[in-house]
Amino acid sequence: xxxxxxxxxxxxxxxxxxxxxxxxxxxxxxxxxxxxxxxxxxxxxxxxxxxxxxxxxxxxxxxxxxxxxxxxxxxxxxxxxxxxxxxxxxxxxxxxxxxxxxxxxxxxxxxxxxx
Amino acid sequence: xxxxxxxxxxxxxxxxxxxxxxxxxxxxxxxxxxxxxxxxxxxxxxxxxxxxxxxxxxxxxxxxxxxxxxxxxxxxxxxxxxxxxxxxxxxxxxxxxxxxxxxxxxxxxxxxxxxx
Numbered sequence: 233x234x235x236x237x238x239x240x241x242x243x244x245x246x247x248x249x250x251x252x253x254x255x256x257x258x259x260x261x262x263x264x265x266x267x268x269x270x271x272x273x274x275x276x277x278x279x280x281x282x283x284x285x286x287x288x289x290x291x292x293x294x295x296x297x298x299x300x301x302x303x304x305x306x307x308x309x310x311x312x313x314x315x316x317x318x319x320x321x322x323x324x325x326x327x328x329x330x331x332x333x334x335x336x337x338x339x340x341x342x343x344x345x346x347x
Numbered sequence: 348x349x350x351x352x353x354x355x356x357x358x359x360x361x362x363x364x365x366x367x368x369x370x371x372x373x374x375x376x377x378x379x380x381x382x383x384x385x386x387x388x389x390x391x392x393x394x395x396x397x398x399x400x401x402x403x404x405x406x407x408x409x410x411x412x413x414x415x416x417x418x419x420x421x422x423x424x425x426x427x428x429x430x431x432x433x434x435x436x437x438x439x440x441x442x443x444x445x446x447x448x449x450x451x452x453x454x455x456x457x458x459x460x461x462x463x
Contacts, residue, residue, distance in 0.1 A: 238390075266450075276391075276437065276453040322390055334379045334398070334441050336451055338390040 234259035238323050238339040245346055251296075251310040253342050255323030258304065263325040265306040266336060267298055270320040282306060283328070318346045349374045349442050353454035360428045361462050368423040368457045370438030379441040380421040381451065382412055384434045391437060397421060408432070428461045435459075 235258045245251060257263050267279040278291045280298035288298050295314050299307045306323060320343050324336040350373045360366045372378065379398055383391040395406025402414045412423045421438060438454040 274435075274456045278450070281450065320388075324391075335381070335393055335396060337393060338383075340390045341388070343388065 234337065236323060236325055236337060236339040238342050240342060241340065242343045245313050245344065247315055247346055248312050251313050253308040253321055255306040255339055256304055257325045260325070260327055262303060264328055265300065266324040267306065267308050268322040268324065270322060276322070313346045315346050318344055349440070349452045351438055351440050351452050351454040353438055353457045355457050357458045357460070359460045359462065362430050363427050366425050366428040366432070366459065368436050368459060370421045370423065370454055372419050372421065372440045374440050374442035376442060380414060381439040382406065382410070382423050383437045383439065385437065386434050430461045430463050433459055433461045
C-alpha cells in the first residue's frame, strides 16, 4: 500500500531563516505531487505541483520554492522566511495511471510557525 | 473561474440526528467531486468521491453524498451523527477530466460539531 511521509511534524523558525520541508511517498511510482498551505485551520491553497522529476509548476508567486530531486521526493524551500509563511503545510500525491487517478492522498502535515 | 462554495462555516447537530454539510460548485465541464475530513493538526483524509453513475455515493465511516447536476451541488450526509464525526470537512472538485494532473479546487471547509 502507499504511504506518504512529511517531516518535520512541527517547526518554529525565526523570520529571515531558511526553510526545508520534505515529503516522500512509498509504494507507488511516478506520482503527481502537490504542496498545499492551510492558514488558520481553513482554506487550502495549492502552492506547487509536479508531474515528474525536475518538473515543478507554481500556482502562487511568493517566498517559497519547490524541488523534486527524486521520483518520490518533494521538497518545499525558502531562502528567507516571512511571518506570513506560518501555516500548516500539506503534501499530497495522486496516481495518474490508475482508475483512482483523481484522488489525492494527503500526508500528516507540517506545522510551521515563523516568529 | 473554478470555484467551490461551502456556505456554512459551522454545522452543529446532536448525536443520533442526521447531518448535512453543503457544497456547491462552479466549474467547466463535468467535474469529479470529493469530500475530505480533517481532524485537528492532521492531514486530510479521503471520504468519498463522485466520478460517474449513481448520484448517491457511499464512503467511509457511514458517510454518503448526493450529486445534483442541475443544482451543481454535492452535499455530504450521514443518517445518524456521532460525536467522533466532529471535524473539519472539505469539499473539492476537479474540473479538468482530460488531464493527468488531477488538480483539485477546495472549498473553505465546514466545521462540524456533534453534541452528545
